[in-house]
Amino acid sequence: MKKLPIGIQTFSELIKDQHYYVDKTPLIAELVATGKYYFFARPRRFGKSLLISTLKSAFSGEQALFNGLYLQDHWDWSVHYPVIHISFGRGVVDSVESLNQIFQAILDETADHYGIALKQQHLANRFSELIQSLHTKFGQPVVVLVDEYDKPILDNIDKDVLAIEIREGLRNIYSVIKDSDAHIKFSLLTGVSKFSKVSLFSGLNNLKDISLDSRYATLCGYTxxxxxxxxxxxxxxxxxxxxxxxxxxxxxxxxxxxxxxxxxxxxxxxxxxxxxxxTGSPSFLIKHIREKQYLIPDFEKVVLDEAMLASFDVNDITLENLLYQTGYLTIDHVEELGGERFYHLAYPNREVKASLNSYLLRDLTQTAASTVSNNQIQLYKALSQPDFAKLKQSLLALFAAIPNDWYRKNQLAHYEGYYASIIYSAFAALGLKVIAEDVTNQGRIDLTVMLDNKIFIIEFKVLDDTKKQGVALAQIKAKNYSQKYLGAENSVYLIGIEFDKAQRNIEFFEWEQV
Structure with missing residues (x-):
């Protein structure tokens, strides 16, 4: 499959510049040779639409587009197949009526392109009629390609009733594909999320999910x-x-x-x-995090079993699965225990970790973006020097800037993880290497932050009437957390940070260098 070269936006323009391409067509040849019905999920902006366009061009017999690619000599170009290309990327579906209108327009445009007059009015029947009519007219089974199959649901994921109604409308559409098996050559559905087969594909349960098939791991994306x-x-x-x-x-x-x-x-x-x-807003994700009072550092230790990884539906959305499905977390490694597979997730890269945490920080503090940015600059300077008086002042300012009304309207500040989440996100948003729950042979460090050869080991405590000041740093020293990072190249600093719930800020801050 050809990939977009610099400055080229559509597949049809790709032929103008043969120099830049990544040939994924060997994988396409294998897909078509070994199966008939496929499902493939990838995060947004990963080339799924280009994959669909490539398949459409191949099945339509556009041989010239594949000169120099594997498929040029590994495809029967003498046979052309009628293709129904369904894309829900056109506009936002905000009602069942708009879903029906968009789908009818797609059917009518396809029928007009192939010179077919449709008579059926009911959408499912009209879809079925189109498939059968194409097979009859051209003497070849039909290829059905669905791009962004889940977008109508995701557009309304925060509107439970409407999302369910749209899901049922889509299920009615997709069930036609299975019922038309005798008339279909090949079908692929792509999207961001993997909705459970029971909820959306109960009528299309013969789909082969290749989303986590190692043979197709690089089908979209660059190595x-x-x-x-x-x-x-x-x-x-x-x-x-x-x-x-x-x-x-x-x-x-x-x-x-x-x-x-x-x-x-x-x-x-x-x-x-x-x-x-x-290119996208994680607003629904942020809403979920806020409602669940989720501890942000815990994003670094998410583990899902096989069932949880595949469990996604309008009325059964878990935050961890949502993070994975949308590409904010990816698979770090797989652990097999007792015949069961467990998927350990992690941020894929610096862009995602820093950007998401910057977004989270603004939401957690409800502070103006410019205020947060200025504070970030001061935090980075404080760590790079290092200047611990400046570091303490920057952290104090971060909490002091949170509007009082935010505390009044939310319960977030009443859970201890709120304070740790803010500091974690503040450091992670800087693009620094930040490790939450950093494992040592004596226990877990709350937070380890690394900048060049400087290692900052941080412990958090929330003070109440029974706790004395100084316990955070004392714990770091008592458990000898610094031993893990001692070395000739490293400068290791221990930081104890203790919060006062009543004051909603840092009550005690102390540090020392090992």
């Missing part, structure tokens, strides 16, 4: 070898360690891949930025 092989002329001066830290790290149980959207924009602009993150 480092592909970047080096294809974009050779644009790689002068590229620091691959930095490139990998920023954009690599997505794991679909095979070789890790870069986000292609990030890579293409970076190679065009040569600036490390949050390209992918800026």
């Amino acid at each position: 480092q070898a592909e970047i080096k092989a294809v974009f050779t002329e644009r790689l002068a001066g590229v620091d691959f360690n930095q490139l990998a830290q920023w954009y690599n790290g997505y794991n679909f149980l095979g070789e890790k891949v870069y986000n292609p959207f990030d890579v293409l924009l970076y190679l065009d602009q040569r600036i490390f930025k949050n390209y992918w993150f800026e």
Whole structure:
């Protein structure tokens, strides 16, 4: 499959520049040769639409587009198949009526393209009629390709009743594909999320899910070898360690891949930025975090079993699964115990970790973005010097800027993880290496922050009437947490931070260098 070269936005324009492409067509050939019905989920901006367009072009017999690619000599170009290309990316579905209107428009446009007159009025019947009519007219079974199959639901995921109604409407549509088996050559549905088969695909239970099939782990996304092989002329001066830290790290149980959207924009602009993150808003995710009073550092130790990883539905959304499905977390490693598989998740890269935590920090503090940004600058300077008086003042200012009304309207400040979450997000948003619940042979460090060769070991405590000041730093020393990082190259600092719930700020701050 060809990937978007620099500056090229559509598949049809790709033929104008044959120099930049990543050939994924061997995987396409294998897909078509070994199966008929597929489902494939990837985060947004990962090339799913381009994959669909590539399949459409191949089945339509557009041979010229594949010159020099594997598929050129591994495809029967003498046979052309009628293709129904369904994309729900056009506009926002805000009602069942708009869903029906969009789908009818797709059916009518396809019928008009192939010179077919549809008579059925009911949408499911009209879809079925189109499939059968195409098979009859052209003497070849039909290819059905569905892009962004889940977007109508995700557009309304925070509106429970409407989301369920739209889900039922989509189920009515997708069930036609199975009922038309005798008339179908190949079908692929792609999307961001994997809704449970019971809820959405009960009528299409013969779909083969290849989302975590290691053979197709690199079907969308760039491997480092592909970047080096294809974009050779644009790689002068590229620091691959930095490139990998920023954009690599997505794991679909095979070789890790870069986000292609990030890579293409970076190679065009040569600036490390949050390209992918800026194309979408995690507002629904943030709402979930706030409602569940989730401890932000716990994002680094999420573990899901096989069933939980695949459990996603309108009325059964877990925060951990939502983070995975939307690409904010990816698979770090898989552990097999007693015949069961457990998936340990992690942030894929610096872009996602820093950007998400910056967003979370603004939500947790309900502080103006400029205020948060200025505070971030001071935090970074304090750590880089290091200047602990400045560090303490920056953290105090961070909590002091939180509006009193925010505490009045929310219960967040009543759980201890709120304070730790703010400081964790403040450091993580700087793009620093931050480890929550850092394991040692004597226990777990609340937070370890690394900047160059400086290691900051931080322990949090929330004071009440029974606790004395100084217990946080005392615990670090008593459990000898610093031993893990002692070395000739490292400067290790111990920091104890203790909060007062009544004052809603840091009550006691002390540090020392090992």
